[in-house]
Each structure stands twice: as structure tokens, then as C-alpha cells.
Amino acid sequence: MPLPDADTAPYWEAAARGELALQRCDGCDAWRFPPRPGCPRCGSLASRWERASGRGTVWSFVVVHGPVLPAFAERVPFAVVLVELDEDPRLRVVGNLPGVAPARVRIGMRVEACFETVADGVALPQWRSAE
Template sequence: MLAPVTDDDGAPFWQYARAGELRVQTCADCAEPRFPPRPCCPHCQSFASEWRPVSGRGRVWSYVFPHPPLLPDYAAFAPYNVIVVELVDAPRIRLIGNLVTGAGAALDSLSPDRVRIGARVQVVFDEGGLPQWVLERP
């Protein structure tokens, strides 16, 4: 499977994820959250930033079942989903991941008919710190 490629701006995101925390880079001057991480705030142009924790709750904003799978290593998991999650705490921030049955579960662990736009989800992390998403219990 692919591993995240990190740079200096995004490295803290992955450090927190490996510790089981979802944090979002936020401008220390105007408090505007931003993703993807970058050195300068697009709202006020400040270079001051901090990493604020978020609840990890969100809604499925969009999804796709890549067919055929885009990379050969993923063919064994087809059909699998790729979802775009809009965070409840920061609605302008959208993260991409997979909707699975539990932390560390296979990409194809959730039946395709359970994936819906608007579904409430919660972040979980696999043992390597990769964010995944599970359906919230009603």
C-alpha cells in the first residue's frame, strides 16, 4: 500500500495521526483552519500557525469506487471506496480516506451499499497512523 509522502509543512499532521490524534493546522493570528498544511495563511497571510485538535467527526461529502483500481496493489481490494469527509469542526476542510468497519480494517471491509453522501463518520487510525473513517453509531 502507499505510504504518505510528508513535507515540512505536513509532517506534524502525520506525527499527530501516528499518536491517534486528528489535528488541523490553524492560523495563530486569525484562527482560520487550513488544509492542506502550508506555511502561509491564505486568509490573512500570516506565517504563524499551530495545530489544533478536532473531534474527528464529519460527513461524507463525496465518494468513489475506483474501477478499475488505479494502482495494481489495490486490485485485490476492489471494490473499495475512497471518500471525501467534510469535518464537523471545520466545514471548509475536507480530508480523503477510506470508509471501513474498524481501525486497521481492509479497504474492502465495508459493503458498498453502506456508503452514502451525508453519512456521519468518525476518524480512526490504523497501526501506522493512517486516518480511516467508520460510520458513527446512531
């Protein structure tokens, strides 16, 4: 389960509402992920949270064959994807891709965000095929 902190709490709150929200710099308007206090492009400490489209392209992926944690034992094999979001080609978000056989995952595949509720008020961002 995620343990939100001052930097990540808005991300997890949005996920619980079924939204993909990301930080955007007030200094240079750049999107950023993962959440952090300062902008890696211009150094500004001022930012805001904006809802992202949740659409993107698989930039890279790995297939997990052995459970890293006992909670995932019944899910293997599964794909973990790195998604390049439509908002910015330098903006990439990681997550799993349930419902797609690992052999069918490919770089360039179009995906969209979806959310799995794992506890009361806690949802994990994931991806589903948009093809």
C-alpha cells in the same frame, strides 16, 4: 507511503499516535487542510497544530473499482470519501472508508476518523461509520 515534509510532518506524527491533528491559523483562527505554510484566508504564516474531533459528514465520495496501485488490488471496490469536519463546514479531509460496502456509502453519512498502521510509526487516517 507518505513522505512527510516540513509542512506535513506534524500531521503524520499525530496520525501515528491515532490522532487527527490539523493546522489552525494564529492570525484568523481558521482551520486548514491540507497542511501548507500560509493561511489561504488571511495570508498569515503563523500557525499551530490542534487535535480535531475526527467527526464529520460525507460531503462527496467516489467508488474505486480498479486498483490504482498493486497494493490495493485486493481491496477493490472501495469508497474514498471527502469528509466535511464538524469544526468548520469549509474544512474537508479525504480518506477511504473501510468496512462499509460501497453501495451503502451516501452523502450526509456521519463518520469518524480511525487509523490503519501500515508500517512502524506510520498510520494512515481513514474513516468509519458513526451511524
